[in-house]
Amino acid sequence: MASRQPIYLNPSAATERCDPVDTLGPRQLHQSLRGYGPTPLVNLPDLASDLGVRAVFLKDESNRFGLPAFKILGAAWGCYRALASLYGLSISSPTRSSLDELASRAQQAGVILVAATEGNHGRAVAYMANKVLGVRAIIFVPEHMHESTQQLIAGEGPGTVAVQLVHGDYDAAVREAAEYAARTSTAVLIQDTSLPPDYVDVPGWIVEGYATMMAEVEEQLAALGLVADAVVVPVGVGSLAHAVARYCKSRDKPVLVVTVEPDTAACLWTSLRAGKHVTVSTSETIMAGLNCGTASATAWPDLQRLVDVAVTVSCRQSHEAVGYLASPASSPLLSRPAVAAGPCGAATVAALWRLAKDPDAGKAVLGRDSVVVVLSTEGPREYSVPPKS
Numbered sequence: 347m348a349s350r351q352p353i354y355l356n357p358s359a360a361t362e363r364c365d366p367v368d369t370l371g372p373r374q375l376h377q378s379l380r381g382y383g384p385t386p387l388v389n390l391p392d393l394a395s396d397l398g399v400r401a402v403f404l405k406d407e408s409n410r411f412g413l414p415a416f417k418i419l420g421a422a423w424g425c426y427r428a429l430a431s432l433y434g435l436s437i438s439s440p441t442r443s444s445l446d447e448l449a450s451r452a453q454q455a456g457v458i459l460v461a462a463t464e465g466n467h468g469r470a471v472a473y474m475a476n477k478v479l480g481v482r483a484i485i486f487v488p489e490h491m492h493e494s495t496q497q498l499i500a501g502e503g504p505g506t507v508a509v510q511l512v513h514g515d516y517d518a519a520v521r522e523a524a525e526y527a528a529r530t531s532t533a534v535l536i537q538d539t540s541l542p543p544d545y546v547d548v549p550g551w552i553v554e555g556y557a558t559m560m561a562e563v564e565e566q567l568a569a570l571g572l573v574a575d576a577v578v579v580p581v582g583v584g585s586l587a588h589a590v591a592r593y594c595k596s597r598d599k600p601v602l603v604v605t606v607e608p609d610t611a612a613c614l615w616t617s618l619r620a621g622k623h624v625t626v627s628t629s630e631t632i633m634a635g636l637n638c639g640t641a642s643a644t645a646w647p648d649l650q651r652l653v654d655v656a657v658t659v660s661c662r663q664s665h666e667a668v669g670y671l672a673s674p675a676s677s678p679l680l681s682r683p684a685v686a687a688g689p690c691g692a693a694t695v696a697a698l699w700r701l702a703k704d705p706d707a708g709k710a711v712l713g714r715d716s717v718v719v720v721l722s723t724e725g726p727r728e729y730s731v732p733p734k735s
């Protein structure tokens with residue numbers, strides 16, 4: 347079914363600013379991990395032509411360190427900072443502790459990394475545990491999680507990564523993971539959503555880690571002599587959007603921030619419209635990574651201030667965007683390669699289609715000279731094709 351939820355516009359976000367974001371520490375850590383390289387920024391001239399804008403670029407996160415999503419950027423920096431803080435080790439030059447040093451301390455202490463997930467974050471934490479740090483992990487997952495997703499998480503560390511099914515939704519999994527970590531002395535909780543007042547540091551570091559993606563986008567555009575005018579970001583708990591919004595509003599020329607959520611899990615959109623941080627009940631969606639009922643409490647104040655436009659899309663709209671990206675455009679002037687995107691990533695293209703149909707929102711984001719960046723946050727994965735409306 348097509349989303350019928352109105353587009354949320356916040357004109358006052360245009361003049362809001364943030365302090366400069368320090369991307370150096372996370373970037374250096376990411377560069378030190380085996381297999382680091384900036385992910386591609388793909389030009390979509392056919393989409394730009396359809397929308398009547400100067401350019402649309404897609405940041406393709408379908409392969410980060412061999413994982414099919416961006417989440418490892420946050421999990422890596424979150425793990426590094428959490429362990430450094432646990433052992434009182436330096437994170438600054440020239441005495442900055444190495445990952446190897448942290449790994450050997452964590453191994454000696456029998457650390458177990460703990461996280462709750464809809465899929466990608468937990469897989470990234472499992473990867474950090476088994477492939478980078480050499481410790482165990484336990485990942486809490488909601489009961490509706492597809493069996494194949496559970497297997498992918500467990501497959502990151504057969505014998506060292508355990509998947510724990512929770513009776514309930516994602517929010518219930520977050521609570522159970524936190525309770526388990528609280529009663530287990532060797533557990534280190536690496537959660538990408540905050541649980542105030544006590545659990546705010548790690549989610550903050552995870553947000554810092556995501557900024558590497560925006561730093562890459564800026565460099566990739568600069569190499570073409572361009573700067574972004576708008577960035578479209580998918581939202582689950584809003585930690586990625588928090589990183590994007592802080593980055594966008596700290597640039598010399600502030601960049602518009604457009605968020606997109608499933609219409610069945612629009613926790614940010616609902617909160618923005620209500621003017622307060624609220625929880626929504628969620629139901630199944632093919633955009634599994636975005637199926638969250640509560641935005642991260644520490645991200646919320648900035649998101650309320652900095653998000654310019656919030657859009658919701660239906661499963662069908664996201665599925666159509668997956669299909670659109672998967673077919674290469676072959677017209678001689680507007681050719682582009684096929685792009686392998688999953689529903690969470692393609693939701694950003696579906697959001698642009700919704701904006702194009704809305705005169706006010708379209709005017710705000712899709713100007714003739716606009717350079718628009720969509721963050722395609724995951725690679726393709728299996729899902730049940732939603733029916734046509």
Ligand SMILES: Cc1ncc(COP(=O)(O)O)c(C=O)c1O
Pocket residue numbers: 415416417464465466467538580581582583584585586587634635636690691723724
């Ligand atoms: C593929 C994908 N895209 C986007 C998001 C949204 O990130 P956040 O939960 O920080 O809003 C997620 C979250 O799991 C995800 O897995």
